[in-house]
Amino acid sequence: MTTSTTTPTTATDSPNGSAPVIADGQVITGAEILLECLRREGVDTIFGYPGGANLWLYRYLPDFTDIRHILARHEQGATHMADGYARANRGKAGVVFATSGPGALNCITGIATAQYDSVPLVVVTGQVPTVAVGTDAFQESDVIGVTMPIVKHSYLLQSVDEIARVVREAFHIATSGRPGVVVIDFPKDLQNARHPFHWPAGPVSLRSYNPTTRGNPLQIKRAAKLIDEAKRPAMLAGRGVLISRGEEELLELSRKASIPVGWTLLGTGCYPVGEELSLHMVGFMGAGYTNKAVLGCDLLIMVGMRADDRVTTKLDSFAPQVENIIHIDIDPAEIGKNVRPTLPIVGDAKQVLGEIAKLVAPKRLDSWITQIERWKEEHPLRYRRNTGVLQPQDVLLEMYRRCDSDAIVVADVGQNQIWGALWWDFKGSGLYLNSGGSGTMGFAFPASLGARVGRPDKPVWCIAGEGGFVMTMQELATAVQENIDVKVVILNNYCLGMVRQFQDDYYEGVRSAVDLRVGPDFVKLADAFGMPGWRTDKVEEVPQLLDRMQRHSGPCIGEFIIDPEANVRPIVPLGKGLPDFVEEIVEAGF
Amino acid sequence: MSTRHRLLSMLVENHPGVLNKVSSMIRRRGMNITSLSVGETDDESVSRMTVAIDVGRAQADQAVKQLYKLIEVIKISDITEDPIIDRELVLCKVTAGRGDRSELLQIIDIFKAKIADVATDSMVIEMSGAEDQVETFLELVRPFGIKEVARSGTVAMTRGREGLRLSAKHQARTPAQQDLAAAERQRRSAGVLVGD
Incomplete structure (x- = not known):
């Protein structure tokens, strides 16, 4: 064992003054308006990196002593940090500050990563002054254009009087429905333009954005009926269960109706591994017994997941015998995109699972549980121990x-x-x-x-x-x-x-x-x-x-x-289907 | 219109960049736009787009769902199988020497087209009609020598009383109306409902 010689240094930097109170109608700069809005949205931490086009934001940031700024060493790092912050702090958006051009472009991988996994982020990028936009100015890049395919929404601020409204909308859009990334591109001149602060009161209302969160009661009733009739039900849970904090409802439904539960890679953690009805990860590199359960069930319930190729492997090999598939997701575009369900339910995982759990009749499916136990014995997760090499x-x-x-x-x-x-x-x-x-x-x-x-x-x-x-x-x-x-x-x-x-x-x-x-x-x-x-x-x-x-x-x-x-x-060889998972250790190079 | 084409009619916020978002979304999902037209509606805050895409029905369903995810898209309808009126405007500059004119005038008359401009050896014909009429018209004038063609892209509207317009849910916001809107959205967005 080798040990380093230095002891760690700590340099905590938490300013402890009292933050200024900005009153409605007070004339302040655009940078202060944005920061005040962040504070009112409950932001306590910003991950960022300063540069030429966001220096007015950084000029006023120290005045907002109740907001902690974490100086990353690269904007990609800042974006992943905000992502980790938001995933750990479920429901809160992570906030990133970056400058224009290279600063904003360094955020791209982090933005795509968060958006792909439905993580709420608000990314505020500095932009060259409004008059210079479109002139190929120093450190200019078309941040809105570059990020368009990988964000939930984006705003190019065009006047100082819209900052407060845009920030409110950005947090609303990032954190509601299927969460995602919102980019606010903030030209430098607007950061320094003065304007009376006005906090838009009341809930955000956007006529073109009203995500469905409550599952259709009729569909929920049909789901409960299918579960009551099922002899070999199985559930797969994805990150949507964690985002909606629906773990309890998942466990309740599973126990009440005797439904074994497996999960996707991103759903890991949503269900206790020690439970009798616990399966494990599904799919391409999932546990053999989970894949067996998916292949052998008569009703498959997929909740808060996308059923992508890492779950289904070859699409036509995924649960071909299953009589009924219920797919619950908050994003209607995910339902039927890959796997076509017999019963779609658009809604929040927690709410829908809770409602279904109320309606189903309690039952215990002994022979199905025995079958699951047998698969667990036949296809356990294992590895070679005591090989002399650290595994x-x-x-x-x-x-x-x-x-x-x-x-x-x-x-x-x-x-x-x-x-x-x-x-x-x-x-x-x-x-x-x-x-x-x-x-x-x-x-x-x-x-x-x-x-x-x-x-x-x-x-x-x-x-x-x-x-x-x-x-x-x-x-x-x-x-x-x-x-x-x-x-x-x-x-x-x-x-x-x-x-x-x-x-x-x-x-x-x-x-x-x-x-x-x-x-x-x-x-x-x-x-x-x-x-x-x-x-x-x-x-x-x-x-x-x-x-x-x-x-x-x-x-x-x-x-x-x-x-x-x-x-x-285990692994499903490339190009093969779910039943073809391989468990034995194959020697390298054939 | 060939069977592979799907015609989408949509209402969107009249903001800069929305056309770009709509067209990139369609491109990103691997679909091809064959015709596109955009214009303001009677409500200046709303634009109407008519988009023809070269896909089958299932893919069009996916396109509609993905387009709904764009914050500025208010309403979309796949009107391919609805009774519709569709029109396209075409301006066509053709060679028209003295000897050709009477025959051209007959074609113009049949298609209820108009002469928009005349020069000594050419004329600009303005014609509008459904896409297949436009195609037939262009085929007929082609032998005279087409110098230039400009087509507007199809605009379309369903027949009868029903149509694509902002409903109450897009304006008023009482809780009851929100619930109604949510139920309607769910019904539309979730695809095929069992037992319906």
Whole structure:
């Protein structure tokens, strides 16, 4: 085990003066109007980076002492942080400040990541002065145009008197219905233009935007009837259940009507793993017994999920025998997009599940539960232990023991993400935050910082591979500067593991551009940024190292050198369908 | 209009950039716009778009749902299978020497077209009609030598009393009206309802 030499430095910077009270009708600058609106929207944290086109915002930001600003080291990091903050703090929007041009463009990956997973963000980008817009001015970019396909909505502010209305609408749109990202592009001259402040009272009303949140009562009745008639029902739950905080309703319905529950990658955490009716992750890299249940049920209820290709694998292989499919989602465009349901219900997952749970008759389906138990025995989740080489699961099982079903776990993208999801073992509901839709490497570390800032009451563990971690590791400085207590578990296999696995199995065994043997010494890296770091490649040292990480107050890194040949199993081979999942460990290169 | 075409009629906020959002949404979902027309309605805050897309019915359903997600889109209707009046305006500049004119005039007469401009050896014909009439007309004048054609894109409207207009839910906002609107939206957006 190697240990860094320096102790962590902490530099907390929380101004403690009293914030100015801005009265209705008071003449203030556009920058102050925006900041006052953020405060009134309940914003307590902004993740950002200053630059030429948002300096008036930063001029007035220190006056708003009840808003904490976290200075990221890259705008992508700031955006992922706001994303993690919003995912951890369900219902609140994350807020990002970035300057024009490169600043705004650096947010793009973060915006797409959040939008894909229905995370509410309000991104305020500085823009060149209104007279310069469209002239290819210094640091100008068409932020509205560039972000159009990856946002829920966007605004280019055109006059100072619309700022308050736009901010109100932005938060309303970002957080209601299916949440998403709203961009506000804020020209520099408007930031400094003076105008009387006027807070638009009352609820936001947009004639063209009224998302349906209450499921149709008739459809709900039909769903309850289908459940009552079903002999082999199964449920799959997605992130929509977590967004709507519908875990209790899910559990209640499941218990009352004897429905086994599986989940999507993004739904991980919505249902207790220890429950008798608990399945596990479904799909491409899901647990075999979950896939068996989906294939063998007579009624499938999909709630708060998109049924994308990582869930269905080959579309026609997904639940072809199922007599009835109920699809519940708040976004009507997701219903019938891939899987055509017999009964669609548009609405909020929590509300719809709660209503259905009230209507269904209590029952216990013994033979179906016995069948599920048999599948669990035939297709358990397992890995090779005691190989003499540290396995990722050796680390994750110990880490989860220390999470105690309470921590927030943030995973990056690739093998680490799937291993983390498959060995998830929370006894209650919990949060397993990851970039499921966009699959953005480099997401986990900054997102975990945001999660911890949003939920300082929860321990936060970050799982990453060495490849993804390096993509956004500049945020180590942010972690130290703000003393954000995140425990980073780096599973280092010195290669791009998921890509290597795919090349071995599906691309004729040719390993191409996956060698990451040259990378930083993560212990020295931690030291360079002023935080402790430890490393091991021995299974017997894992508990001790994780204990140290847990005991340490403040950010720290644990680097675990794992088996470079470890693969994700089970897996549905590329191009195959759900029944074709492979469990055995295939030797590399055939 | 060929069977693969779907005709969408929509009311949108009359804001800059909305046309761009609508057309990019359709492009992004891998669909091709074959005809498009936009104009203000009697309510200056609302524009009406008529979009023909080269897809089947299921894809058009998906397009409608995705377009509804654009905040500025107020109302959309797939009117392909409704009884409709559809019209397109075409301006066509043709070579018209002295010898050709009488024959051209006959065609103009049949199609109830008009001569918008005449020069010594050419004329501009203004014609409007359903898309297939426009096509036939252009075929007939083609032998005279078409120099230039400008087509407006199809505009369409359903026959009878019903139509695409802002309903109460888009103006008044009592709770009862909101509930009605929500039920209606659910019925429209969720697709096929079992037992209906």
